Amino acid sequence: QVQLVESGGGLVQAGGSLRLSCAVSGRTVSRYTMAWFRQASDKEREFVAAIRWSGAYTYYADSVKGRFTISREPAESTVYLQMNNLKPEDTAVLYCAAGLSWTMKSGAYDYWGQGTQVTVSS
Secondary structure, three states: OEEEEEEOOEEEEOOOOEEEEEEEEEOOOOOOEEEEEEEOOOOOOEEEEEEEOOOOOEEEOOOOOOOEEEEEEHHHOEEEEEEOOOOHHHOEEEEEEEEOOOOOOHHHOOEEOOOEEEEEEO
């Protein structure tokens, strides 16, 4: 089992920044893909960014490319999502996920955190 706990969400004005953290515990995730997804009200959950735990690969949704950066710190067993130049349309619950496949499909991820709310005001 893998446990994921997100933190760092909050309320920010448009143009501002937030850094989300996902604390990872339980079994080793050295061969896992770690990803962030988000779900806005009345919308389906969508892919945001992914990183292999090895750090060799990253991938971003077009909507966040150039504004968000995913990273991981193995020594801290933590995955980060740095979000810059936030827009009102980024308002959503952000979820951390872990899975063995390199994919943007949420159904392929086996473990999920509880989510953290990000609200961007205009």
